[in-house]
Amino acid sequence: QQQVKQSPQSLIVQKGGISIINCAYENTAFDYFPWYQQFPGKGPALLIAIRPDVSEKKEGRFTISFNKSAKQFSLHIMDSQPGDSATYFCAARYTGNQFYFGTGTSLTVIP
């Protein structure tokens, strides 16, 4: 059973556009929600993270929106650049350090 559901599976955006990736979860015991960026041949790297008591967090061009009642959270990439082309994973943390990951979104930003 997939604990964290992520959509879309792939996304193509024009340079300068907004990329939006969505995730949903069921387990209300999750207490920390990070987003990771992964380039081919590399391990995932933390992009931005949020706790469930916060509704929005912004770092540069990256914003997480969190809706606790709907059990959904999303990543918004503003002014998308070709260098943002990568696979993005949402995740949720349970019991200290056990993370459940979404299935990933392959983002392609067209110049």
Next chain:
Amino acid sequence: KAGVTQTPRYLIKTRGQQVTLSCSPISGHRSVSWYQQTPGQGLQFLFEYFSETQRNKGNFPGRFSGRQFSNSRSEMNVSTLELGDSALYLCASSREPGLQDNEQFFGPGTRLTVL
């Protein structure tokens, strides 16, 4: 500060063999988690170690095991390899469980191919 290192980076084995993968966490990090990444299943949690003790275990068969040493380095072992074990195995280190913003840093992974 050096990042998480994993060895070997690539490994080719045949069915029925066993394999041991190694992970050295970032200096000062005491928690190590292992994940299996495949195109179909994404990243799946294998297990987590802290202070040489397994704290959590994912839904994998007993063929998958691990351990952590006193210097926080960790190894995972897969016995009786199956074709479906072909994957990228990722190690992630963090300071310690329970911290509110306990960021995990991932290594580059070990690409295991089972023939």
